[in-house]
Amino acid sequence: MFDPVERAPAYIKVSSAIEHKILSRALREGDVLPAELELAQQFRVHRSTVREALRQLENAGLVARPPGAKRMIVSRPEAAKVASGMRHALVLHEVSFVDVWEAMMVIEPEVAALAAMRRNQADLVALTQTSEAFRDSPEGDPTSVNIVALFFEQLGAASRNQVLVLAKQSLAQCLAPSLARMIDTVPQARARITDAQRRIINAVRDKNADEARKWMSKHVRDFKRGYEVAGISPDTPISV
Amino acid sequence: MFDPVERAPAYIKVSSAIEHKILSRALREGDVLPAELELAQQFRVHRSTVREALRQLENAGLVARPPGAKRMIVSRPEAAKVASGMRHALVLHEVSFVDVWEAMMVIEPEVAALAAMRRNQADLVALTQTSEAFRDSPEGDPTSVNIVALFFEQLGAASRNQVLVLAKQSLAQCLAPSLARMIDTVPQARARITDAQRRIINAVRDKNADEARKWMSKHVRDFKRGYEVAGISPDTPISV
DNA sequence: AAAGACGGACTGTCGGACAATAGGGCAAAT
DNA sequence: ATTTGCCCTATTGTCCGACAGTCCGTCTTT
CATH class of the missing domain: 1.10.10.10 (Winged helix-like DNA-binding domain superfamily/Winged helix DNA-binding domain)
Known part of the structure; x- marks a missing residue:
């Protein structure tokens, strides 16, 4: 009443x-x-x-x-701030690695495709530099994972879509800690990542959206493989 | 030093x-x-x-x-709370309708496909009820748009992926206000939405992921068409 | 002109105070 | 036996007032 x-x-x-x-x-x-x-x-x-x-x-x-x-x-909320709020939520909801990975499988390939269509020269330069920085980063360097994240971030920037950038950033934040473990554990991880980055950059350079999508898809799929090799269960909840 | x-x-x-x-x-x-x-x-x-x-x-x-x-x-952050943080960020970054729409085009079809693979009986019932509620909602009813949002939300739940649900919810919140205007302006919108929902439900019922993806893709694409018909520019920044 | 002294404007933090109320216990009433 | 009324305590929401630290512009000194 x-x-x-x-x-x-x-x-x-x-x-x-x-x-x-x-x-x-x-x-x-x-x-x-x-x-x-x-x-x-x-x-x-x-x-x-x-x-x-x-x-x-x-x-x-x-x-x-x-x-x-x-x-x-x-001020307007920084992407990192929003992403960290989302990460907290995901951690507390005990979201597992596969869930995050699945979301990446949905988003990243399309972002790569968009980036291939919209990139400019500066994007290419940045991506190339980042990729080289990763290739040259010493084995076991704890900042390697940040460089990987940076590569994804720059690709997002090249896609010219703020919304996807924001969503991506949360995923990257969630994955970073365990990804670091994975890279250090799996010997061939570095080489595979370097290779994938190179192919993605080439596709983006050639404005070949399909190719970019395809290689990003492989790249993300590879992450899961890496986790399996590293013996990290896909159901591990992501953590701080 | x-x-x-x-x-x-x-x-x-x-x-x-x-x-x-x-x-x-x-x-x-x-x-x-x-x-x-x-x-x-x-x-x-x-x-x-x-x-x-x-x-x-x-x-x-x-x-x-x-x-x-x-x-x-x-407590753990509710999806709606996180989504609203993201919405604030997007509004203040003057993200335009196309950006949000583009993100939907990336996420929604895949969510529909996942839902088709993982749905259970209860999901089907809920979706059907929601779709009927929309069909029966009176012309010009301001709650119609909420029902549309609910349909998307339930589909997200059926996909069993919290991460995507969270991302989706933000998009829905961003779109809701202008979507309401669109539905009221475009005469054929209601019929087209009802039809799309029916086809998506059928695909989900049949566990036909490809079909679900296809129809959701059409459905989302239709939104953009609706905006064009309603004379809303795709570059309109989303607002509160 | 550079360097230092001075004062005003704010913030960060503190101590203390008080009304309002949720929650529990206990007694009276139905 | 359950509801209603009442009291008491713990705790929150809000307020008052105060003071040191610090940023910043101005004024002086060298």
């Missing part, structure tokens, strides 16, 4: 109010927020309450403080 | 400490957090500081308060 009466704490109301202003672009990226005390006066709440609201927005990546600055500025 | 000294505010340290305990499963879902005052004593900080930390975790969906409860409990 009655609707539940809405009873949100003030800090929620304040943060929603600011959030709304940001999402509706009344506050634009780079704008400096008013000082906490002024916000408190405008909202007629105490400064502590404003601070609680700001912490929420800060965590969402909607406001940020440039290093060594005093006031907060409006 | 020297590394930059790390200077994180106390509220960050506190929230990271708790976050770490949650991600490492030392605190499990459903556990009640200690009271704010006790946390403050343990961390040797003021209660306000603890509260700022809690606001961060609350916003990340790592802790939550069941409606009408006093203490906070550890």
